[in-house]
Amino acid sequence: MHSSPKKSSAARDRLLRVASGLFYREGIHTIGLDRVLAEAGVTRATMYRHFAGKEGLVLAYLGEEDAALRALFAEGASSAAEAADLLDVLIGGIADDISQHHTRGCPFINAAAEYPNATSPVRKLVASHRDWFRDTLEQVLVAAGAEDPAAGAASLVLLRDAALVGGYLDGVEQTKTAFERTARKVLA
Incomplete structure (x- = not known):
C-alpha cells in the first residue's frame, strides 16, 4: 500500500x-509539481529518482503523517503506567495534535476529499491509517476495561475527525477544550 521505500538523500528529504507543507496548507491538487520542484530546489529527474510521480510524493507525504502519529501513540504508551493512564495520555495527545500540529484539518480527511475513488492508492492508504x-x-480501551471498546473507539475516531475539522474552522483552543471534555464524557 505504501510506496516502496527509497534511499534517503538530502534532496529527497527536502x-x-x-511537498508535505504545500499539500497540507494548500491542498494536493492545487499544487503543481513544478512549484514543488522549484521550492524544493530539485530537478524533475531527482524527483523521479525518489518518487513515482506526484502520486508517489502524495503517498510518501501521507506515509510520513501516518508514521508520526504511530510514533506519538508509541511514545504515549511507553509513558503511561496503566491502561487508564494511557487513555488520558491519548486524549491529551490528540488534543495537542489538534492545537499544535494539524491546525488545518486532518491530512487524511483532506486527502480523501481530493481522491474520491475509494480504490485509489491514496484512499487505500487513508483507509489503512x-x-x-x-x-x-480499541486495544487501549480493552486494556482499560471499557464496557464496549469498539463503540468507544468509534466514538473517539468520530470526535477526533470532528475536532480536526472544527479546529480549522472554529479555532483550535475552543475545539481542543471541547474535544477533551467530550472525549472524557464518552469514555466515562
Whole structure:
C-alpha cells in the first residue's frame, strides 16, 4: 500500500518536506509539481529518482503523517503506567495534535476529499491509517476495561475527525477544550 521505500538523500528529504507543507496548507491538487520542484530546489529527474510521480510524493507525504502519529501513540504508551493512564495520555495527545500540529484539518480527511475513488492508492492508504487508528484505540480501551471498546473507539475516531475539522474552522483552543471534555464524557 505504501510506496516502496527509497534511499534517503538530502534532496529527497527536502522535496518531501516542501511537498508535505504545500499539500497540507494548500491542498494536493492545487499544487503543481513544478512549484514543488522549484521550492524544493530539485530537478524533475531527482524527483523521479525518489518518487513515482506526484502520486508517489502524495503517498510518501501521507506515509510520513501516518508514521508520526504511530510514533506519538508509541511514545504515549511507553509513558503511561496503566491502561487508564494511557487513555488520558491519548486524549491529551490528540488534543495537542489538534492545537499544535494539524491546525488545518486532518491530512487524511483532506486527502480523501481530493481522491474520491475509494480504490485509489491514496484512499487505500487513508483507509489503512484509519483502520490502524481505530484498532489501536480499541486495544487501549480493552486494556482499560471499557464496557464496549469498539463503540468507544468509534466514538473517539468520530470526535477526533470532528475536532480536526472544527479546529480549522472554529479555532483550535475552543475545539481542543471541547474535544477533551467530550472525549472524557464518552469514555466515562
